[in-house]
Amino acid sequence: QSALTQPASVSGSPGQSITISCTGTSSDVGSYNLVSWYQQHPGKAPKLMIYEGSKRPSGVSNRFSGSKSGNTASLTISGLQAEDEADYYCCSYAGSSTLGVFGGGTKLTVL
């Protein structure tokens, strides 16, 4: 099972919005509305930001939103802040044999 495809890096200025894409296949992203997104700061454990494609856990800023179209999921961060600078990973359920698959990760730089 190949990893989901994410851009290696994205950047934006404070206050702007950015979108990170996550492309899978009809066996994972396209088949299930079970994409999650994680934020990871250097040296820290990942943190859940979005689950089931578009739901935000309690405590996560509403500046973070998720969506899906076909085999591609997206994470949008609006009103960029310096603290948003981190690595972001998508993850999708991929069936009972494969279980789950992560994307390769995207480094977000806030200029």
Place this chain on the structure above:
Amino acid sequence: EVQLVQSGAEVKKPGESLKISCKGSGYSFTSYWIGWVRQMPGKGLEWMGIIYPGDSDTRYSPSFQGQVTISADKSISTAYLQWSSLKASDTAMYYCARLRDSSFDYWGQGTLVTVSS
């Protein structure tokens, strides 16, 4: 407060065995799957496998099947990840995390495993 606390960093030689742990608290440990995620140095996250402590139902991602063993002791709310013969390529940070709604909602702090001769 939900917490997953992992055992400390390990330095091992190739061929040695190892078992690392992940202790859950603040929730019903037997009611949620626990997963293990690998992060090799400078690389991304990888699904390894999951266990349901309630009945020890265990599932492995194809890439890790036969390479590691996942287990749990529900009496002490602890999940384990073990290797019978480590390789240099097992050098990585290993995270445990609670699985809920097909996503990992709480994570341990990570255990760094270094395998070097």
